[in-house]
Amino acid sequence: MNINNIIIIFIISYILYKNRNITSSDIIMIIVIIQILYMKYMNYLHTDNKIKEEIYQRFEDDRIINKKIxxxxTYKLINQ
Structure with missing residues (x-):
């Protein structure tokens, strides 16, 4: 059992604890909706991290190029 399933179980348990008159079909629907939302959120985080890494890499490349220039x-000025 991975961390995703544990988080989903805690959320469902909390919902059931707060609202005791939920039917089993409602529980299944809630589980599916929460899992879909959680998967979308994790996908968003993964994509967001990739974008951040790409931006960082571009800045790092520019920094290296500027340093070389x-x-x-400087070498050219010294040797004139």
Whole structure:
């Protein structure tokens, strides 16, 4: 059992604890909806992290390029 299922079980348990007159079909529907929402949220987080890594990598590449340009220009000025 992974962490996703444990979180879903806690959420369902809390909902059942707060509202005791839910039928079994309602419980199944709630479980499915919560699992879908949770999967979408986890997918969003994964995509968001990929975007952040891509942006960081671009800034890092630009930093390296700017450093090389600076070193080249400095070397050129010194050796004139």
């Amino acid at each position: 600076y070193e080249y220009n």
